[in-house]
Amino acid sequence: MGEILDRMEPILAKMPAVKTPEGHVHFKNKLAWTAAILILYFALTNIPVFGLSPESQDMFQYFRALLAGSSGSIVHLGIGPIVTASIVLQLLKGADLIHIDTSEIRGQIQYMGLQKLMIFIMIVVEALPMIVGGFLKPDPAIVSALFGGNSGALSLIIFIQICIGGVLIFLMDEVVTKWGIGSGVGLFIIAGISEAIINGFINWAPVNDMYPVGFFPRLFAVVLDGANFIQYFGTDLIAFITTIAIFILIVYVESTRVEIPLAHTQVRGARARFPVKLIYASVLPMILVRVLQANVQMIGLFLNNVGITIFGTYEGQTPTGGLMWYLAPINHPSDWMWWMPNYIGGHAAWEVLIRLGIDTIIMIVGGAVFALFWVKTAGLDSKAVARQIQLSGMSIPGYRRNPAVLEKVLDRYIPRVTVIGGVFIGIMSVVANLFGVIGAVSGTGLLLTVSITYRLYEQIASEQIMEMYPFMRTFFGKE
Numbered sequence: 001m002g003e004i005l006d007r008m009e010p011i012l013a014k015m016p017a018v019k020t021p022e023g024h025v026h027f028k029n030k031l032a033w034t035a036a037i038l039i040l041y042f043a044l045t046n047i048p049v050f051g052l053s054p055e056s057q058d059m060f061q062y063f064r065a066l067l068a069g070s071s072g073s074i075v076h077l078g079i080g081p082i083v084t085a086s087i088v089l090q091l092l093k094g095a096d097l098i099h100i101d102t103s104e105i106r107g108q109i110q111y112m113g114l115q116k117l118m119i120f121i122m123i124v125v126e127a128l129p130m131i132v133g134g135f136l137k138p139d140p141a142i143v144s145a146l147f148g149g150n151s152g153a154l155s156l157i158i159f160i161q162i163c164i165g166g167v168l169i170f171l172m173d174e175v176v177t178k179w180g181i182g183s184g185v186g187l188f189i190i191a192g193i194s195e196a197i198i199n200g201f202i203n204w205a206p207v208n209d210m211y212p213v214g215f216f217p218r219l220f221a222v223v224l225d226g227a228n229f230i231q232y233f234g235t236d237l238i239a240f241i242t243t244i245a246i247f248i249l250i251v252y253v254e255s256t257r258v259e260i261p262l263a264h265t266q267v268r269g270a271r272a273r274f275p276v277k278l279i280y281a282s283v284l285p286m287i288l289v290r291v292l293q294a295n296v297q298m299i300g301l302f303l304n305n306v307g308i309t310i311f312g313t314y315e316g317q318t319p320t321g322g323l324m325w326y327l328a329p330i331n332h333p334s335d336w337m338w339w340m341p342n343y344i345g346g347h348a349a350w351e352v353l354i355r356l357g358i359d360t361i362i363m364i365v366g367g368a369v370f371a372l373f374w375v376k377t378a379g380l381d382s383k384a385v386a387r388q389i390q391l392s393g394m395s396i397p398g399y400r401r402n403p404a405v406l407e408k409v410l411d412r413y414i415p416r417v418t419v420i421g422g423v424f425i426g427i428m429s430v431v432a433n434l435f436g437v438i439g440a441v442s443g444t445g446l447l448l449t450v451s452i453t454y455r456l457y458e459q460i461a462s463e464q465i466m467e468m469y470p471f472m473r474t475f476f477g478k479e
Contacts, residue, residue: 012113200439371422
């Protein structure tokens with residue numbers, strides 16, 4: 001594998017990239033870039049794909065909030081290709097199939113180039129089945145009027161538009177990462193899910209029972225009409241309580257940490273603390289788990305559409321039986337409460353319990369495994385942190401100023417906290433999905449939004465501190 005990477009190095013070095021800032025980017029400029037990308041993102045979600053039939057289906061209907069895209073828009077793929085490429089690279093690196101030393105400049109160039117190449121491949125891999133499988137259909141009227149009945153030509157144009165949208169999302173993510181605050185992936189998730197949550201609270205549009213779908217409009221309508229409160233509002237009340245509970249719990253857990261004391265070796269009295277949070281790997285591993293499930297469901301749905309039903313059957317985009325039904329995530333109480341009148345599965349209790357057990361195992365084990373992979377890939381493991389502390393001129397009081405010694409001390413905390421945090425987030429995600437949340441987003445989506453927003457707030461605070469005290473940039477690795 002190393003020889004292949006060496007041969008591919010000229011190609012990897014020339015992968016499209018957003019220019020890296022040559023010096024320090026001022027905090028105000030970072031805010032401006034972040035806001036500009038956010039506005040551009042919302043604009044792109046409102047640009048429909050030209051030539052798309054209204055009868056088209058969304059393969060990722062139940063994962064749409066996590067993928068941060070908009071169905072039928074030019075950014076239909078959302079962050080799917082970026083996250084899928086990250087999953088593939090983490091699995092390859094975790095299995096020791098690729099050997100790239102990211103501590104060196106050459107290794108960083110190789111890894112970033114390989115990641116970009118993988119993203120472009122995944123854009124095509126995820127867009128192609130949508131066209132070939134008949135999910136994104138060309139509009140017959142446009143085919144007849146502009147292409148003389150040749151639907152293949154319009155399908156090709158739709159495919160190109162979807163791929164362009166995937167590339168735009170990738171470039172926008174790079175702009176935020178290099179010139180803005182946080183990451184584009186996190187920003188797009190916050191934007192999409194926040195919009196859905198606000199819509200879930202105040203939407204006045206009626207649903208099948210003629211009451212508004214929004215929480216507060218529905219509450220007023222049910223009370224004023226004197227209808228059966230439990231029948232028309234029971235599940236919404238549970239979702240409201242779950243939403244508030246998740247918000248409070250995640251904010252509390254994000255502030256829970258083990259702080260390792262540090263002292264500067266040259267500046268007497270200069271002390272700091274290195275925080276090892278309970279959710280050390282953040283909640284991004286949950287995105288990896290859910291996107292992996294989304295890709296599995298995409299394969300099952302594609303096979304079902306071409307007549308291969310051995311892995312499961314579907315009704316629209318909803319799995320109804322077979323292996324794919326057992327592997328599908330539970331996103332709402334109606335997916336598993338078989339004793340409730342609104343249960344939509346039609347499966348026996350033992351089947352529901354097996355599916356619930358599988359989903360729980362996937363979330364917990366996947367959360368722990370991907371947390372370990374993420375920490376290693378993102379340079380947050382004990383070895384990388386020890387090197388960062390060493391370069392900053394800091395050391396742990398009472399220990400020799402040696403990277404190996406620092407790494408040994410950090411090994412007492414980081415691996416254990418990483419696994420515990422991954423398991424905890426997996427359990428929280430399962431519980432949130434079981435009881436549902438406001439806004440037609442999964443519990444995992446809300447959990448991600450709250451955690452990413454909290455971390456974005458912390459990043460903004462640290463950026464402000466570094467503007468006030470420039471010498472802090474060295475410790476945070478900003479220069």
